[in-house]
Amino acid sequence: xxxxxxxxxxxxxxxxxxxxxxxxxxxxxxxxxxxxxxxxxxxxxxxxxxxxxxxxxxxxxxxxxxxxxxxxxxxxxxxxxxxxxxxxxxxxxxxxxxxxxxxxxxxxxxxxxxxxxxxxxxxxxxxxxxxxxxxxxxxxxxxxxxxxxxxxxxxxxxxxxxxxxxxxxxxxxxxxxxxxxxxxxxxxxxxxxxxxxxxxxxxxxxxxxxxxxxxxxxxxxxxxxxxxxxxxxxxxxxxxxxxxxxxxxxxxxxxxxxxxxxxxxxxxxxxxxxxxxxxxxxxxxxxxxxxxxxxxxxxxxxxxxxxxxxxxxxxxxxxxxxxxxxxxxxxxxxxxxxxxxxxxxxxxxxxxxxxxxxxxxxxxxxxxxxxxxxxxxxxxxxxxxxxxxxxxxxxxxxxxxxxxxxxxxxxxxxxxxxxxxxxxxxxxxxxxxxxxxxxxxxxxxxxxxxxxxxxxxxxxxxxxxxxxxxxxxxxxxxxxxxxxxxxxxxxxxxxxxxxxxxxxxxxxxxxxxxxxxxxxxxxxxxxxxxxxxxxxxxxx
Numbered sequence: 001x002x003x004x005x006x007x008x009x010x011x012x013x014x015x016x017x018x019x020x021x022x023x024x025x026x027x028x029x030x031x032x033x034x035x036x037x038x039x040x041x042x043x044x045x046x047x048x049x050x051x052x053x054x055x056x057x058x059x060x061x062x063x064x065x066x067x068x069x070x071x072x073x074x075x076x077x078x079x080x081x082x083x084x085x086x087x088x089x090x091x092x093x094x095x096x097x098x099x100x101x102x103x104x105x106x107x108x109x110x111x112x113x114x115x116x117x118x119x120x121x122x123x124x125x126x127x128x129x130x131x132x133x134x135x136x137x138x139x140x141x142x143x144x145x146x147x148x149x150x151x152x153x154x155x156x157x158x159x160x161x162x163x164x165x166x167x168x169x170x171x172x173x174x175x176x177x178x179x180x181x182x183x184x185x186x187x188x189x190x191x192x193x194x195x196x197x198x199x200x201x202x203x204x205x206x207x208x209x210x211x212x213x214x215x216x217x218x219x220x221x222x223x224x225x226x227x228x229x230x231x232x233x234x235x236x237x238x239x240x241x242x243x244x245x246x247x248x249x250x251x252x253x254x255x256x257x258x259x260x261x262x263x264x265x266x267x268x269x270x271x272x273x274x275x276x277x278x279x280x281x282x283x284x285x286x287x288x289x290x291x292x293x294x295x296x297x298x299x300x301x302x303x304x305x306x307x308x309x310x311x312x313x314x315x316x317x318x319x320x321x322x323x324x325x326x327x328x329x330x331x332x333x334x335x336x337x338x339x340x341x342x343x344x345x346x347x348x349x350x351x352x353x354x355x356x357x358x359x360x361x362x363x364x365x366x367x368x369x370x371x372x373x374x375x376x377x378x379x380x381x382x383x384x385x386x387x388x389x390x391x392x393x394x395x396x397x398x399x400x401x402x403x404x405x406x407x408x409x410x411x412x413x414x415x416x417x418x419x420x421x422x423x424x425x426x427x428x429x430x431x432x433x434x435x436x437x438x439x440x441x442x443x444x445x446x447x448x449x450x451x452x453x454x455x456x457x458x459x460x461x462x463x464x465x466x467x468x469x470x471x472x473x474x475x476x477x478x479x480x481x482x483x484x485x486x487x488x489x490x491x492x493x494x495x496x497x498x499x500x501x502x503x504x505x506x507x508x509x510x511x512x513x514x515x516x517x518x519x520x521x522x523x524x525x526x527x528x529x530x531x532x533x534x535x536x537x538x539x540x
Contacts, residue, residue: 049079067097101130135162151178189215202530218249237528252286277307278525308340312523327358379414395425413442429459447477
């Protein structure tokens with residue numbers, strides 16, 4: 001399909017980039033009064049591309065500096081499937097005439113088709129500078145920016161009134177993802193709801209369903225995957241995906257039943273194969289959300305047993321055991337995981353965290369120090385060690401370790417934040433204030449950083465600054481009870497009793513923030529998809 005479209009665009013500036021149009025006459029009126037050139041253009045217009053190339057080659061010998069001949073030779077070569085030579089002709093055309101918009105447009109398309117995205121973007125940007133009304137150049141500049149994940153720029157090009165969208169599901173899916181990336185969920189939802197009513201391949205159906213979940217149109221997503229499952233009998237991947245869409249939509253009981261059905265549909269010898277691990281993991285997550293800990297642990301254990309070399313299965317199991325305060329079991333499980341994957345950074349971190357949560361400070365410090373000594377490129381090992389040091393009364397040593405970590409890996413929010421905590425605990429509020437200010441510079445949206453900055457400012461009797469920090473905390477986390485209590489203290493010390501009472505009452509009336517979605521704590525299995533884009537499983 002792409003080749004057929006190339007043939008149509010190379011001779012025309014389409015009004016609709018998704019369909020072939022007749023060739024414009026203006027290009028031919030520019031012809032030189034030369035028989036070879038005239039013959040080449042006539043053959044090109046008639047679709048006789050080999051004849052066109054022969055004639056244009058003669059014309060190029062007669063007029064080697066004419067950029068239009070180079071451009072038309074590129075068109076003929078592209079029709080003949082000689083893309084590399086066509087691209088060379090377009091490049092020579094724009095070298096000879098940097099204002100030849102047609103050649104830039106053709107060059108941009110060829111570079112995009114060859115996945116040379118930056119080169120394509122440069123050529124197409126030049127094309128739209130030279131011809132701002134060229135719908136084709138705007139359209140493919142938008143497509144190039146989509147592929148480069150420059151979503152705002154892509155949408156700007158594709159939403160121009162002169163650039164209609166082609167009826168192409170894959171493109172529409174990509175555009176919907178771009179809308180979501182730039183927080184235009186309404187536009188994404190409208191496009192996705194339309195797509196859900198169109199014929200889609202199995203792969204496209206899953207892509208649309210996952211995006212529908214992202215814009216919270218969960219029931220549309222569920223219906224779409226249910227329909228796919230009904231039309232794809234005996235295909236395990238559709239059964240699993242239906243379970244996953246139930247889970248992501250919040251229908252935990254249905255997710256469990258469907259995931260169990262997907263496991264049961266596997267032939268008996270393969271029931272303990274790694275391929276079934278995602279279904280067991282999904283069952284474990286659903287049971288965890290339902291607060292059924294034993295069933296959740298059992299499912300995660302089965303997932304890890306079926307796929308012991310997959311790190312995420314052990315992480316899910318140990319996550320749940322730690323949430324249930326079953327720390328000894330968590331330590332044993334993560335040690336089993338390290339037997340299977342001894343070099344796993346994440347599992348070593350989890351081992352340190354499990355020992356820390358269990359109060360095994362010597363063991364936790366040993367694990368984290370080994371990571372740091374090995375040259376941990378991430379802040380997590382250093383932060384883990386700092387937490388151990390703070391819990392064992394060595395806050396100043398923790399601050400020093402984090403200062404050394406910053407020298408090694410550069411400015412980092414977690415390092416600055418925990419260094420602030422360590423300095424505050426060490427009785428150094430001025431230094432703690434500076435650390436929290438640096439943390440906020442690195443991540444201005446951290447409510448906890450603003451809260452702890454306010455605490456240090458309150459300790460330093462900087463009341464106006466503390467109040468501002470606590471108010472910013474409430475702006476980021478409106479239900480933060482601690483911020484309300486501290487605001488009450490700050491206003492009371494400032495002498496504003498009425499406002500102090502208001503925040504004190506607000507803190508008593510406030511409910512504890514609801515528990516975050518447990519999906520954020522687990523490694524959720526990926527969607528499963530068919531191996532190709534065939535429409536055999538299309539959903540009408």
